[in-house]
Amino acid sequence: MAGPTTAERGKRQQESSGPPSARRLGRARLRTIVILAVAAVLLGAGVTWLLYGSTWLRVEHVSVSGTDVLTPDEVRDAAAVPVGAPMISVDTDGIEARLRQKLPRIDTVDVVRSWPHGIGLKVTERTPVLLLRNGRNFTEVDREGVRFATVSQAPKSVPALELSVSRTGSGAASLRRFGTDRLVREAVGVAGDLPAAVARDARTVQVRSYDDISLELADGRTVAWGSGESGRAKARALTALMKAAPGARHFDVSVPTAPASSGS
Structure with a gap:
């Protein structure tokens, strides 16, 4: 039985390898994917360093509002906000729990991050009846x-x-x-x-x-x-x-x- 002719062999090779433009497009897409992946890794590393490792986004001051009988210093002392710590790592729920435990006069407190360097403590005191x-x-x-x-x-x-x-x-x-x-x-x-x-x-x-x-x-x-x-x-x-x-x-x-x- 005769084998495939030269024309048939050429056609099969062309079908398996595809046109030159398609191969170039495939390689370009691969390069793009690799570049985007590397960029994403670098961006993630940069953001992590910015939030946790740099000195740019750290707690520098704590503001207090809403006090009546209590003083802002009393609230700041009870809150024990870690000044100098990265803003992103501040445990706002923990601060709220400490304030309510140490200062029962506080009814509600909202602990908010005031980027880039502040923590705000918005206090509502209990009213005696x-x-x-x-x-x-x-x-x-x-x-x-x-x-x-x-x-x-x-x-x-x-x-x-x-x-x-x-x-x-x-x-x-x-x-x-x-x-x-x-x-x-x-x-x-x-x-x-x-x-x-x-x-x-x-x-x-x-x-x-x-x-x-x-x-x-x-x-x-x-x-x-x-x-x-x-x-x-x-x-x-x-x-x-x-x-x-x-x-x-x-x-x-x-x-x-x-x-x-x-x-x-």
């Missing part, structure tokens, strides 16, 4: 019931708790059913629900039982609040009642749908 007497000192409690600080002087416009639960009658029943901690939480809830104008004038929140919570204002006026339930409705009723009877000395919003006032 009630004071618990602790010997000669006062423990501040926020509207969530968190006891976050003990101070020697009572802050202005924050009422103090008077827990005067009787050991007989409804007071004793409240203690057995709810316990002292629950009654304190109810008082905190009442203080947090007060209208702003009333909260500024409130001096004491007195708890006699779960259903018998009352307020004494700075000018001697009193408010019968009842239980801590329906706090927002009671706040609205009290605001309306005080506008309608500005000369009254006693207000009763224990039933918010039927508020009452008396005295003059």
